[in-house]
Amino acid sequence: MPTLRIPAALRSYTGGQSEIPIAGDTVSAALNNLVKRYPELIPHLVNEDGELRPYVNVFLGSENIREIQGLDTPLREEDRLMIIPSIAGGR
Numbered sequence: 001m002p003t004l005r006i007p008a009a010l011r012s013y014t015g016g017q018s019e020i021p022i023a024g025d026t027v028s029a030a031l032n033n034l035v036k037r038y039p040e041l042i043p044h045l046v047n048e049d050g051e052l053r054p055y056v057n058v059f060l061g062s063e064n065i066r067e068i069q070g071l072d073t074p075l076r077e078e079d080r081l082m083i084i085p086s087i088a089g090g091r
Contacts, residue, residue: 028071
């Protein structure tokens with residue numbers, strides 16, 4: 001089963017878990033399963049249309065899924081996803 005790494009900023013919504021095994025044969029299916037288990041994550045990951053927020057990056061290994069097949073990127077049992085929110089601010 002693929003695993004999903006949760007950033008520190010979102011762990012309070014997953015009971016403190018930093019890595020979660022998550023079922024799904026695509027990134028979209030895995031994220032849908034994630035938010036079914038942890039619905040408090042929804043506003044932090046997706047917009048009203050169900051699309052990833054622009055500041056949320058999901059990596060499959062070292063590749064941003066936006067540069068592969070987006071949410072349709074296929075997953076294998078051994079894959080590891082990481083949610084990496086963009087950091088902005090300052091002057």
